[in-house]
Amino acid sequence: FITPPLCSSSPSGLTPLVSVCPHACVLSPADMAIRYPMAVGLNKGHPVTKNVTAPKHSRRRGRLTKHSKFVRDMIREVCGFAPYERRAMELLKVSKDKRALKFIKKRIGTHIRAKRKREELSNVLAAMRKAAAKKD
Numbered sequence: 001f002i003t004p005p006l007c008s009s010s011p012s013g014l015t016p017l018v019s020v021c022p023h024a025c026v027l028s029p030a031d032m033a034i035r036y037p038m039a040v041g042l043n044k045g046h047p048v049t050k051n052v053t054a055p056k057h058s059r060r061r062g063r064l065t066k067h068s069k070f071v072r073d074m075i076r077e078v079c080g081f082a083p084y085e086r087r088a089m090e091l092l093k094v095s096k097d098k099r100a101l102k103f104i105k106k107r108i109g110t111h112i113r114a115k116r117k118r119e120e121l122s123n124v125l126a127a128m129r130k131a132a133a134k135k136d
Helices: 066-079 083-093 097-108 111-135
Strands: none
Touching: 083 097, 083 111, 097 111
């Protein structure tokens, strides 16, 4: 077992980094994988702590924000559906999911976007059905 390093900036020099020292962000020995200062084996190498970094801003690219959702919903409410979307919804109503996917893929261009669009349209149909059932 490796003892935790001592903090040189503390007055006594004997305070372990893991509990008190405000000068370093170090995990406790229980959180670290046990490493041995050896050149071979599964846990080979010098025992160090991982440097915890904040998540990159670029990783959230494509995530839906409240504002963009609001804008899209507003545009959908004002403009309605495109003709190809209406035809795809008709295909989905008669359980022609595969045909709807092929049709949307032909219009949009990529398989993944077509699958996403088909899912969106089927969710719209389900919401319409739910609203109709609630109204009755």
